[in-house]
Amino acid sequence: MLSNGNLSPSSLSVKDLLWQVQWDKEKCTLCGRCCAVCPVHAIELGVHRKRFVQVPSLAEIGPSTSSTSVYQVYHGIRQKTDPAYACVGCAMCNLVCPNGAIIPLRSDEVDKLRYHINQGGQPRRRGGRRNAPDTLNLGTLDRIKFIRISMLTDPALDAGRHEFELRTLLGRVLPPEENLKLYRENGWIPPVREIYPLIIGSMSFGALSPTMWEGLQMGVAYLNEELAMPVVMCTGEGGCPPRLLRSRFLKYTILQIASGYFGWDEIIHALPEMKEDPCAVEIKYGQGAKPGDGGLLMWYKVNQLIAAIRGVPTGVSLPSPPTHQTKYSIEESVHKMIQSMYMAWGFRVPVYPKISGTSTALSVLNNLTRNAYAAGLAIDGEDGGTGAAYTVSMDHMGHPIASNIRDCYLNLARLGRQNEVPLFAGGGVGKNGKLAANAAALIMLGASGVQVGKYMMQAAAGCLGSESDRCNICNIGLCPKGITSQDPRLYRRLDPEKVAERVVDIFLSFDTELKKIVAPLGRSTSLPIGMSDALAIDDNNAAERLQIKYVV
Amino acid sequence: MCRLIAVTSDEPQSAMLAMRALDVMREGHDGSGVGLFMSDLSGPFEELKGLPILSGIFTADGVNRLDEYMSNHGFATRYEVSVRARSKTPPPGTPARDAYVIRVYEYPQSWEGLGQEEIELRLMLTRLQLRQMGEAQEDMIVYSLWPDVIMVKEIGDPLMVTEYLQLDREELKARVVFAQGRQNTNYAINLYACHPFFIQGVASMTNGENTAFVPIREYLMSRGFPGYIGYQSDSEVFTHIAHYTLHSLGLGIEAYKHVITPLQDEDLESHPDGGFLKQLKHSCRRLIIDGPNVVMGRLPDNTLFLVQDRKKLRPAVAGGRKGMYAFSSEMCGLDAAIPDRDKSKDFQPMHLDTVIIPSDRSEVRVCSQMETLALLH
Numbered sequence: 001m002l003s004n005g006n007l008s009p010s011s012l013s014v015k016d017l018l019w020q021v022q023w024d025k026e027k028c029t030l031c032g033r034c035c036a037v038c039p040v041h042a043i044e045l046g047v048h049r050k051r052f053v054q055v056p057s058l059a060e061i062g063p064s065t066s067s068t069s070v071y072q073v074y075h076g077i078r079q080k081t082d083p084a085y086a087c088v089g090c091a092m093c094n095l096v097c098p099n100g101a102i103i104p105l106r107s108d109e110v111d112k113l114r115y116h117i118n119q120g121g122q123p124r125r126r127g128g129r130r131n132a133p134d135t136l137n138l139g140t141l142d143r144i145k146f147i148r149i150s151m152l153t154d155p156a157l158d159a160g161r162h163e164f165e166l167r168t169l170l171g172r173v174l175p176p177e178e179n180l181k182l183y184r185e186n187g188w189i190p191p192v193r194e195i196y197p198l199i200i201g202s203m204s205f206g207a208l209s210p211t212m213w214e215g216l217q218m219g220v221a222y223l224n225e226e227l228a229m230p231v232v233m234c235t236g237e238g239g240c241p242p243r244l245l246r247s248r249f250l251k252y253t254i255l256q257i258a259s260g261y262f263g264w265d266e267i268i269h270a271l272p273e274m275k276e277d278p279c280a281v282e283i284k285y286g287q288g289a290k291p292g293d294g295g296l297l298m299w300y301k302v303n304q305l306i307a308a309i310r311g312v313p314t315g316v317s318l319p320s321p322p323t324h325q326t327k328y329s330i331e332e333s334v335h336k337m338i339q340s341m342y343m344a345w346g347f348r349v350p351v352y353p354k355i356s357g358t359s360t361a362l363s364v365l366n367n368l369t370r371n372a373y374a375a376g377l378a379i380d381g382e383d384g385g386t387g388a389a390y391t392v393s394m395d396h397m398g399h400p401i402a403s404n405i406r407d408c409y410l411n412l413a414r415l416g417r418q419n420e421v422p423l424f425a426g427g428g429v430g431k432n433g434k435l436a437a438n439a440a441a442l443i444m445l446g447a448s449g450v451q452v453g454k455y456m457m458q459a460a461a462g463c464l465g466s467e468s469d470r471c472n473i474c475n476i477g478l479c480p481k482g483i484t485s486q487d488p489r490l491y492r493r494l495d496p497e498k499v500a501e502r503v504v505d506i507f508l509s510f511d512t513e514l515k516k517i518v519a520p521l522g523r524s525t526s527l528p529i530g531m532s533d534a535l536a537i538d539d540n541n542a543a544e545r546l547q548i549k550y551v552v
Numbered sequence: 553m554c555r556l557i558a559v560t561s562d563e564p565q566s567a568m569l570a571m572r573a574l575d576v577m578r579e580g581h582d583g584s585g586v587g588l589f590m591s592d593l594s595g596p597f598e599e600l601k602g603l604p605i606l607s608g609i610f611t612a613d614g615v616n617r618l619d620e621y622m623s624n625h626g627f628a629t630r631y632e633v634s635v636r637a638r639s640k641t642p643p644p645g646t647p648a649r650d651a652y653v654i655r656v657y658e659y660p661q662s663w664e665g666l667g668q669e670e671i672e673l674r675l676m677l678t679r680l681q682l683r684q685m686g687e688a689q690e691d692m693i694v695y696s697l698w699p700d701v702i703m704v705k706e707i708g709d710p711l712m713v714t715e716y717l718q719l720d721r722e723e724l725k726a727r728v729v730f731a732q733g734r735q736n737t738n739y740a741i742n743l744y745a746c747h748p749f750f751i752q753g754v755a756s757m758t759n760g761e762n763t764a765f766v767p768i769r770e771y772l773m774s775r776g777f778p779g780y781i782g783y784q785s786d787s788e789v790f791t792h793i794a795h796y797t798l799h800s801l802g803l804g805i806e807a808y809k810h811v812i813t814p815l816q817d818e819d820l821e822s823h824p825d826g827g828f829l830k831q832l833k834h835s836c837r838r839l840i841i842d843g844p845n846v847v848m849g850r851l852p853d854n855t856l857f858l859v860q861d862r863k864k865l866r867p868a869v870a871g872g873r874k875g876m877y878a879f880s881s882e883m884c885g886l887d888a889a890i891p892d893r894d895k896s897k898d899f900q901p902m903h904l905d906t907v908i909i910p911s912d913r914s915e916v917r918v919c920s921q922m923e924t925l926a927l928l929h
Contacts, residue, residue: 154761154844155865162863165816169834176801179835183828192834194817416774418767419838522763525813525862526840530767 012081016112018469019089019104023077027101030075034093034102039478042087046078077102083116089470092480124391127474129454130383133467140402140542142434144441147551148534150522157524159515164524166514168197168449170280171350171375173420191350193279196231197527198439198510201426201451202256204238206297206306207387209491212461212483215499220252222500223507231507232279237295237320239263239309245270250278258284259294260320262310277349281341286356288384288427290393294320298388300477301486330367338373350375357381357399357427365408369417376422378451379404383428385454387484388475401427402445406546409446409530422448430455436513444531457483460502461494554759555580555733557885558848560856560913561876564594564725571714573885574733580881581733583709585741589748589755590702590726592854600631600656604675607695607703612650614691626660635717643716646708652717654702672752676779693743696750705746728854732757745784749791753852756794758787759881760845760866771838790847793839805857806919806926809906812841813862815921824924848879858907870907870916871898877909877916
């Protein structure tokens with residue numbers, strides 16, 4: 001800073017930033033790749049002037065000896081400190097650097113940047129995750145142990161050799177008496193799908209890049225058709241590509257309708273041409289990452305393709321309303337919406353709502369149990385991810401999934417409806433990499449299946465997000481891996497074939513791990529939904545709350 | 553693992569027959585408890601066949617409270633077998649009891665004209681009421697209150713308890729005898745946790761641990777049927793599922809296995825009743841057991857059945873001759889019970905089989921889950 005310079009309140013030094021770029025002049029080849037790849041232009045070519053003090057020997061000092069300093073220039077990297085260009089820690093610079101000369105490091109203290117990412121009065125918005133690392137204590141789901149191991153009293157099963165049938169039901173299952181009566185009388189029985197209990201949760205075409213979406217769809221199709229694993233994927237609110245709507249692969253797809261109704265014009269018009277029914281229809285009322293806030297696709301990502309599928313102009317932000325504008329009460333939502341969606345496909349497709357984790361989940365559930373059509377309830381806990389949300393919503397709004405799903409299950413069990421309205425849990429499943437253990441814990445707490453999004457992005461496409469506020473720029477379409485970008489220069493980085501391969505890898509390894517959990521518990525022929533006697537946690541309060549065992 | 557024996561015979565048999573069979577299988581049980589179920593009774597009970605018989609263990613106070621309760625509700629004692637201990641000292645492990653009650657009652661006059669279903673409901677509710685009273689003051693343990701059914705359960709070695717209680721008497725013979733020798737996996741033994749279990753004419757006993765117990769228990773308890781309570785043992789649910797299959801779903805015992813161990817989807821696709829069975833599998837999903845179990849049971853008409861879990865991880869064999877058949881955990885038990893049989897016809901059911909011995913004891917019928925299901929309409 002010059003002596004007559006001034007400081008603005010948001011003048012920050014590199015030290016004030018969350019991510020500080022460390023650059024090694026010795027290793028740098030000045031190739032420029034790091035600056036070119038940086039999604040937020042946090043670094044630029046720096047021309048550095050440096051003074052060398054050259055002290056002449058005494059013999060040389062004479063009247064003609066002038067300055068003892070020499071100024072030289074060297075080139076390198078300079079990190080910007082303007083909040084608009086703050087490094088996001090994605091470390092793409094490190095990925096592309098041929099010599100490993102550059103890497104962003106996380107600040108050793110709480111950053112000052114957070115007080116300044118609201119320039120122009122616009123609070124911070126970001127994509128990604130809640131950034132609650134839980135690394136020391138682990139999250140509740142990670143701490144749940146499976147303690148009822150079959151030992152001498154009954155033989156443990158062999159995860160590798162026994163036959164397993166680990167499927168779940170999506171759809172309204174009637175009580176046995178009523179179901180059998182209707183079957184005998186050829187009455188209408190609500191449609192029920194047998195699906196794999198790990199569902200790829202709703203990530204819209206628009207939030208995800210075309211290559212990512214294609215990769216996921218190809219992986220899902222391969223799992224179904226080559227490996228006989230009935231894996232399904234939810235579209236999220238963004239419609240569905242027209243060719244998929246008219247293909248046989250639609251049966252592996254859950255179509256989501258949300259408050260913006262984006263893409264539904266296209267879907268309705270494709271109805272007469274559909275070769276297959278979709279797996280189900282999910283009505284989104286809420287999302288775990290930002291409960292009470294609608295979907296948001298920021299203008300950066302609304303290109304021609306997205307605009308066409310969603311039926312909107314290009315280059316405008318697409319905020320969905322927080323609620324379905326035509327519905328004013330739960331009765332209306334449950335009755336009108338669920339029933340009208342059923343009607344669209346001739347009562348052949350299950351329709352269920354998805355809500356964000358909330359203390360009012362029980363009220364929703366109680367209404368659903370009284371509606372003969374509601375095909376299930378998906379609950380998305382506070383750890384759910386998103387393509388774009390206000391930071392305050394992500395960080396502070398919402399309900400953890402474990403106790404929410406447990407309360408709902410126990411309520412259903414009290415009503416005797418635990419087999420009738422399947423519950424699906426999402427939000428932070430596999431957040432610390434323990435996908436199968438988290439899923440099994442939720443299933444034994446009462447979920448019929450789990451929905452995952454972020455885990456798929458990380459494991460199938462190499463998403464850089466972590467629980468330490470790294471990257472998180474899904475919202476502005478600059479995903480350096482091309483996962484959530486609509487810019488062909490970025491999404492071409494992602495090979496859909498490779499994504500599909502990883503999707504298959506994930507499901508196969510998940511399947512093995514799930515068997516490694518349920519087989520020692522002596523379970524193989526049915527998914528152990530609500531098998532809470534197998535669970536324990538080393539926290540007395542959590543054990544009491546979840547009605548599982550407390551162990552130390 | 554426990555050991556089980558179920559005998560059905562045209563000739564009335566003493567409980568001793570079953571106990572000897574348990575005794576030869578004693579490597580498989582530890583003598584920590586015994587359960588006995590008898591039906592199709594002979595002797596004095598045969599003439600009183602339609603009247604309910606109460607079986608249980610009572611303290612002296614308990615007997616008084618029982619008498620008071622029963623007479624207040626219009627039940628009159630018609631006949632009683634006094635079970636007397638052979639000696640004052642019970643066998644090792646067996647507690648000294650005041651009274652083992654086996655008592656036949658006349659129905660209350662006010663029940664006259666009631667339908668069969670209502671009578672059956674009231675009998676069950678009376679038993680549950682007595683059980684509840686007994687649990688409060690620990691003075692009554694009631695096993696059954698049902699026509700043509702006697703049950704005794706006690707802690708101790710099966711053979712020694714039978715001899716001690718002189719259960720081998722002439723007036724205590726029956727054509728259907730179930731007995732279970734217990735392998736104790738809990739230190740304190742609750743007699744309500746002992747097999748066989750009984751509800752409205754359906755009885756069953758099980759070998760093995762029920763890993764899906766908690767969700768099944770939750771489901772049964774939420775059916776709104778007052779008899780689906782207890783569950784001191786994870787095996788009690790097998791009896792109740794059988795009862796539910798018969799009473800609530802109106803299906804035959806051939807369907808029981810389709811409820812507890814449904815076929816896998818590939819098999820359902822090609823099954824002649826695939827559509828029906830798929831509905832049954834979906835709607836009864838919470839009743840799927842995950843083994844390892846063998847279930848031996850008796851239906852209200854004295855039909856016997858035997859099923860294995862899907863993995864067939866527990867031993868059982870069926871065999872006998874016309875007029876006398878038995879299910880046994882082990883071959884040696886069957887040899888002890890019915891030595892003079894054609895052993896080549898012994899049958900060890902596998903994961904798809906239900907073995908049924910009809911009440912006329914004419915044959916051992918085996919039905920596979922892959923076959924067409926004879927549906928009740």
